[in-house]
Amino acid sequence: MSIEVQNISKSYGTQKALDQVSFSIKKGEIVGFLGPNGAGKSTLMKILTTFITADSGTAAVNGFDLNEAPLKVQQSVGYLPEHNPLYLDLYVREYLAFNADVYKVAKSRIEEVIVLTGLTPESHKKIGQLSKGYRQRVGLATALLHNPDVLILDEPTTGLDPNQLVEIRNVIKNVGKDKTVFLSTHIMQEVEAICDRVIIIDNGKIVTDKKLDKLVTEEKEQIIEVEFDKVVEAALLANLPNIKSYKNSNGNHWLLTFTTEVDMRPMLFDFANEQGLKTLQISLKNKNLEQIFREKTKY
Numbered sequence: 001m002s003i004e005v006q007n008i009s010k011s012y013g014t015q016k017a018l019d020q021v022s023f024s025i026k027k028g029e030i031v032g033f034l035g036p037n038g039a040g041k042s043t044l045m046k047i048l049t050t051f052i053t054a055d056s057g058t059a060a061v062n063g064f065d066l067n068e069a070p071l072k073v074q075q076s077v078g079y080l081p082e083h084n085p086l087y088l089d090l091y092v093r094e095y096l097a098f099n100a101d102v103y104k105v106a107k108s109r110i111e112e113v114i115v116l117t118g119l120t121p122e123s124h125k126k127i128g129q130l131s132k133g134y135r136q137r138v139g140l141a142t143a144l145l146h147n148p149d150v151l152i153l154d155e156p157t158t159g160l161d162p163n164q165l166v167e168i169r170n171v172i173k174n175v176g177k178d179k180t181v182f183l184s185t186h187i188m189q190e191v192e193a194i195c196d197r198v199i200i201i202d203n204g205k206i207v208t209d210k211k212l213d214k215l216v217t218e219e220k221e222q223i224i225e226v227e228f229d230k231v232v233e234a235a236l237l238a239n240l241p242n243i244k245s246y247k248n249s250n251g252n253h254w255l256l257t258f259t260t261e262v263d264m265r266p267m268l269f270d271f272a273n274e275q276g277l278k279t280l281q282i283s284l285k286n287k288n289l290e291q292i293f294r295e296k297t298k299y
Helices: 041-048 070-076 092-103 108-116 132-144 162-175 188-194 212-217 234-238 265-274 289-296
Strands: 003-012 015-025 030-034 056-061 077-080 150-154 180-184 197-202 205-211 221-228 243-250 253-259 279-285
Touching (some): 015 197, 030 041, 041 056, 092 132, 108 132, 108 162, 132 162, 150 162, 162 188, 188 289, 197 289, 234 243, 265 279
Parallel strands (some): 077 150
Antiparallel strands (some): 003 015, 221 253, 243 253
16 A cells, blocks of 8 residues: 555644544555545645654555654655745756755756656746746655655645646646555545545544545435426425425426436436426536535535
8 A cells, every 4th residue: 555544643732633534545546635624634644744743543655654664754755735835046956956965866857857847948947936836846846856656745736827727737647647646635626637536534534535436426316407398386396206305496497306326317207298298408417526525524
């Protein structure tokens, strides 16, 4: 396993940031770590990168125990914290050279990560002259300098405009082809675009841990939007099989929620025919990750 966490707990005074958190991540996975503000995401990432220690529990990265071999963990992890710390007065190559000395890697690696992260057009500038998107690229380049097996990225796209967001997303997807990536974000589209798996944390506890495709398809509720050509009595809809709720959204438009994985649209066509109705439009509204997140975190 690239990352293995067993019963990790952490408190700040009387506030419990993490409560018996456990999960494991296989090599090569790109895992999105989601949760409301204050749920414990950054705390866990700081523990996994040895910036802080847990109160109890055990964890290992690339087979190295956090407590027994912290230097080995640091050497095998690339970390981009939420607030990307950079020396703004240094030039891009100067800053990367400084970090290359820290990691004791060959200077030739600097040009490799500049190309990998798309920094080439701005690599001649001071970091303070760069846009937020390019500063994030510098942070990613730094995290990649020593060619780590695991990348831990805390809110890597915070504050980026839509174009910068797409650029950084592509960089992460590219470097994630041969590395394990564990990233936190509040942007659901980010997770849907690049992650294989989702872990959701709420109040310091893991509430969901599933492959992204299964998380959506295993939801046993389906929402169907339908428009009939005539008024339909709510009592008739209430007797439909597997119906959970029915809401008149506008005129003869209805939003119907069913508690089943079976596609209920054929049944609605039959229902309309039996009642002498026509279906003017009908569509299946699958739940997206944002809806699932709101449900799991009771937002």
